[in-house]
Amino acid sequence: MTTDPHPWATTLDGLHAQVWARLARGVADRRAPARHPTLATVSPDGWPEARTVVLRAADPTAATLDLHTDLRSAKVAALRATPRAALHIWDQTAHLQIRLIADVTILTGDSVAQTWAKVPEASRRAYATTPAPGHPIPAALDYQTTPDQTFFAILRCKVQAMDILHLGPEHRRAAFDRSSGWCGAWLSP
Amino acid sequence: MTTDPHPWATTLDGLHAQVWARLARGVADRRAPARHPTLATVSPDGWPEARTVVLRAADPTAATLDLHTDLRSAKVAALRATPRAALHIWDQTAHLQIRLIADVTILTGDSVAQTWAKVPEASRRAYATTPAPGHPIPAALDYQTTPDQTFFAILRCKVQAMDILHLGPEHRRAAFDRSSGWCGAWLSP
Numbered sequence: 001m002t003t004d005p006h007p008w009a010t011t012l013d014g015l016h017a018q019v020w021a022r023l024a025r026g027v028a029d030r031r032a033p034a035r036h037p038t039l040a041t042v043s044p045d046g047w048p049e050a051r052t053v054v055l056r057a058a059d060p061t062a063a064t065l066d067l068h069t070d071l072r073s074a075k076v077a078a079l080r081a082t083p084r085a086a087l088h089i090w091d092q093t094a095h096l097q098i099r100l101i102a103d104v105t106i107l108t109g110d111s112v113a114q115t116w117a118k119v120p121e122a123s124r125r126a127y128a129t130t131p132a133p134g135h136p137i138p139a140a141l142d143y144q145t146t147p148d149q150t151f152f153a154i155l156r157c158k159v160q161a162m163d164i165l166h167l168g169p170e171h172r173r174a175a176f177d178r179s180s181g182w183c184g185a186w187l188s189p
Numbered sequence: 190m191t192t193d194p195h196p197w198a199t200t201l202d203g204l205h206a207q208v209w210a211r212l213a214r215g216v217a218d219r220r221a222p223a224r225h226p227t228l229a230t231v232s233p234d235g236w237p238e239a240r241t242v243v244l245r246a247a248d249p250t251a252a253t254l255d256l257h258t259d260l261r262s263a264k265v266a267a268l269r270a271t272p273r274a275a276l277h278i279w280d281q282t283a284h285l286q287i288r289l290i291a292d293v294t295i296l297t298g299d300s301v302a303q304t305w306a307k308v309p310e311a312s313r314r315a316y317a318t319t320p321a322p323g324h325p326i327p328a329a330l331d332y333q334t335t336p337d338q339t340f341f342a343i344l345r346c347k348v349q350a351m352d353i354l355h356l357g358p359e360h361r362r363a364a365f366d367r368s369s370g371w372c373g374a375w376l377s378p
Contacts, residue, residue: 010329038277040229040239050229050239050277052286088227088239097241133362135377140199140361143377172329173322188324188332 006094009166012184015174019098019164022091023058023065033091034098039067040086041078049078050088056154063178065100067155068119071108072132076153079104085157097165102157116149127152165189195283198355201373204363208287208353211280212247212254222280223287228256229275230267238267239277245343252367254289256344257308260297261321265342268293274346286354291346305338316341354378 008014026034040050053075057066065087069075079085083105089098119127124147137143161177171189176182197203215223229239242264246255254276258264268274272294278287308316313336326332350366360378365371 036279038227038229038239038279040227040237040275040277042231042235042237046231046235046271047273047290048229048231048237048271048275049288050227050275051288052277052279082235082237084236086229086237086239088229088241090225090227090241099238099240101236129377131377133377136364137375137377140363140375141359142375170330174329175325186326186329186331188318188320188322188326 006096006166006168009096009168009172012174012176012186015164015166015172016162016176016182016184018094018096019162020058020060022089022094022096022098023055024060026055026089027058033093034089038088039075040088041075042082042084043074043078044081049074051075063159063182065102065157065159067157068115068127069153069155070127070129070133071106071151071153074134075155076106079106079155085155087157095167097167099163099165100157100159101161102159105156105158107154107156108152112152112154113149115154116152119152121147124152163187195285195355195357198285198357198361201363201365201375204353204355204361205351205365205371205373207283207285208351209247209249211278211283211285211287212244213249215244215278216247222282223278227277228264229277230264231271231273232263232267233270238263240264242344252348252371254291254346254348256346257304257316258342258344259316259318259322260295260340260342263323264344265295268295268344274344276346284356286356288352288354289346289348290350291348294345294347296343296345297341301341301343302338304343305341308341310336313341352376 008018022034025032039053053067087100125145128145128147166172173187173189176184197207214221228242242256276289314334317334317336355361362376362378365373
């Protein structure tokens with residue numbers, strides 16, 4: 001009787017499972033929408049900030065997500081001041097808006113050496129810019145890239161809450177949080 | 190000699206003009222990436238929040254952008270506490286990340302009546318949900334939509350600063366701000 005091409009959206013369990021399926025696809029497939037979440041943080045001055053990041057790992061059991069970054073970036077300064085982030089994904093195919101709130105731990109040094117060893121040479125250039133990201137330079141290309149593990153950090157995002165919106169023939173919105181064991185509740189959209 | 194398909198990215202003026210061209214396209218074309226920015230705010234508790242919004246107007250001369258929202262939404266509560274937002278757009282075709290910081294004024298009542306009169310009937314349902322957006326409901330579809338101008342607000346975003354990243358064959362990043370008349374400066378990417 002339903003014309004909804006996304007039957008998983010009609011139950012809380014189905015929605016929750018779909019979110020993790022989309023996140024897993026983001027890790028595996030560089031063309032998937034969840035590959036590039038928008039990460040929002042609060043700057044040390046208390047202002048909102050947002051930028052694209054790359055989703056590198058998703059663990060549905062622990063409900064954690066990993067991002068990689070340059071330790072000198074503004075997002076690290078923001079997370080040191082306010083160690084919480086919002087992650088936002090709009091998945092056009094699934095008609096799904098995924099909004100996550102996570103507590104973020106900044107991993108560096110020995111704890112990231114094993115991951116660093118697996119980062120392809122080409123990708124390492126992302127953690128290598130001199131002068132540091134965001135510093136003024138006289139001309140557009142007055143910077144060098146020299147990969148250096150010193151600058152490499154993993155942002156481990158421990159998801160605390162989800163706000164999920166499905167824009168099908170009907171709109172459905174649900175909240176899930178860690179403290180209730182992710183059982184979920186419907187919200188007015 | 191250049192293989193860059195985006196010659197506008199090589200000058201500060203070119204980048205700045207391209208940002209406003211992409212924003213204008215977002216207003217006019219519902220399939221353009223700038224149609225759906227991510228709006229990041231700081232919640233009344235001081236935490237980051239992010240969600241998709243629809244870009245409704247862009248004025249390059251005043252450097253303002255308009256969004257429409259339900260006055261009862263969490264983003265309005267956030268903006269009442271911290272009246273500043275970050276807007277984020279990733280334009281895949283232009284290889285362009287647009288990050289804007291804006292001071293936000295919440296317009297309601299008589300000041301939005303003229304705009305409300307032009308909102309199509311189908312779109313008005315977005316400012317009409319009972320109970321209010323985000324309120325718990327027993328089942329997924331336990332809500333009604335009854336359009337009501339009382340709930341309609343324009344978020345007028347006065348852009349204060351831009352951080353623009355072009356991911357061409359070379360990466361180029363530039364900052365522009367209102368106080369310097371948008372003349373721009375290159376940053377290390």
